[in-house]
Structure formats: structure tokens, C-alpha cells
Amino acid sequence: MSGPSRSPEPARHSLMDEAKARLKKHDVGTKYSHLSSNKFSVLLPLLVKEGKLYLLFTLRSEKRDTLITPVVGFIDHNFQAQPNPDEVKSVFLVPLEYFLHPHVYHQSYLTHSDHHVVIHCFEYTNPEDGVTYQVKGVTAKLALFLALIILGRKPIFEMEFNLNDLISSSEENFLKLHKHATSKL
Template sequence: MSLPSRPQETVRNSLIDDAKARLKKHDAGSKYSYLSSSKCSILLPLLVKEEKLYLLFTLRSDKGDTLVTPVVGLIDHNFQATPNPDEVKNVFLVPLEYFLHPRFYHQSHVTQPGYCGIVHCFKYTNPEDGVTYCIRGMTAKCALLVALIILGEKPTFEMEFNLSDLIASSEETFLKHYKHATSKL
């Protein structure tokens, strides 16, 4: 006989189960595995803290000219990061809802031959230490997509994703970026 779960654990499990179900509906699997060998993934660790979903970020350098696959990993709410200071300057959490309703946000439109897109920039001040972080570029685009999938709400700003067909519009957006990055023209 199992013991009844505590209310906080029940809420946490419900949030995680709902996030998993929504993410599974949008999983592209190995659909694009045939594309260039120049590929990488962006891991977006998702956890529940204080009955809300958060993404865990690290300050790192971005790679260009690669096909980026966003990968969401669910981590335990008790996780304590111990980064190598030679590789990671800082670790911080951002509420998932922040990527739909940010307090500080700006975007720029990039128009180049064969490519037109939006570059998102979220500025988030960590309430624990007062440090402001800038989440932009491909990481911001992936965080926005995860928030759209899991929370299912429209953001307070213009975006390139179509809420009526997130799968097709996200594939189009990421492939357009990939094709532009690998073009030699």
C-alpha cells in the first residue's frame, strides 16, 4: 500500500505530467536526421519550483552554422547545479511563463537575402541575486517555443510561430534559419 502524496508533490507531478504530454504531441523525433552532419542540441532543463515551471539556464557561448534541436529535459525539483567554473560562469532559473509575458523584452527583425526572421531578447532579473541576464538568439527562440507548447498561451509580443499549427510553423522557422546559416551565397 502506498502512502498518499503530499499536496505540493501532487501539484509538481501534475505540472510535469501535463508538460510531458504537451511536449510529446510536438516531438519531431528523428524526422530531420538526414540533414547535414553539422548539428547540435540546446538542452532546456525544465523543473518545478514553488508550484511553477522553470527553465534552467547557463551562461555559455553559441555555435553558428548548425542545425539546432531543442531538447527538453525534466529534472528533479531538488537539483543543485555544480558547474565547472572554467566552462560555466553562472546558473539561473527563469519561470517558463516569463517567455510569454516578459517584463523586459525587445526584438529585432533580421532581413538578409534569402532570410527574414525575428531575434528575441528577454532580459530577466533574478530575484535571488539581482543579476540581470539576457536570453537571446536561438536559446530565446527555443525557450519561447517550449513555453508556447507547454503553456498554450499567446505571448504579449509578435512572434514567428503560428499557435494554430505549432509543429509546422516551428519546423519552417528552424529550417529557414538552418538553410540560411549553411548557405554559401
């Protein structure tokens, strides 16, 4: 006869509470809400599965030259996506840690008006079905930034954020991109 089984709920709540606390320290509120009339939000849904934080993704189109507000939400670990196939091609999970230690990763660089922009591209193969997905562009940048905030560790690749001062480095990065996007030159 085995001993009493231990519920994973306390560990799940501890991971979520720690992530929420780290996110709260980096919340800039409405500081930049005045900068653009083209505003969109991107939901970054996190869930705890098998003792790790995962990001839930959908394949979708990305808007350009707009103000994108990342919104982090926590969803129940039993969540089962039921996407509309006319809007969402597929839904998949990626461990948050993958954005710091990816198996397949590459980056490219763009230069706009003397501003260097890093474009991240992560390739993730889902171990459950063997399908490989790409997380790139704004989505990849937001996923990386979220991993930096919550996990507090440096990735295995070069990045544009300063881990010792995430707020200032991300604001600087954001403002450079915003200035270029709204420039009439």
C-alpha cells in the same frame, strides 16, 4: 494545532505530466536528422518550483550555422547546480511563463536572402540576488517555443510562430534558416 500538511508532490507531478504530454504531441523525432553534419543538442532543463515550471540556464557560448536539436529534460526540484567555473560563469532559473509575459523584452530583425528572422532578447532579473541576465538568440527562440508548447498561450509580443499550428510554423522557420545557413551564395 494545524491540519495535516499537504505534500506538493501530486501538484508537481501533475505539472510535469501535463508538460510531457504537450511536448510529446509536438515531437518530430528524427525527421530532420539528415539535414546537417554540424549537429548539436541543447538541453532545456525544466523543474517545478513553488508550483510553477522554471527553465534552468547557464551562461555559455552559442554555435552558429549548425543543426541544433532541443532536448527537454525534467530535473528534480531539489537539484543544486555545481558548475565548473572554467566552463560556466553562472546558473540561474527563469519561470517558463516569463517567456510569454516578460517584464523586459525587445526584438530585432535580420533579413537574409528575403527571409526575415526575428531575434528575441529577454532580460530577467533574478529576485533572489538582483542580478539581471539576458536570454537571447537561439536560446531565447527555444525558450519561447518551449513556453508556447507547454503553456499553450500567446505571448504579449509579436512572434514568428503560429500558435494554432506550431509544428508547421516552426518547421517553416527552421527550414528557412537551415537553407540560408547551408547556401553557398
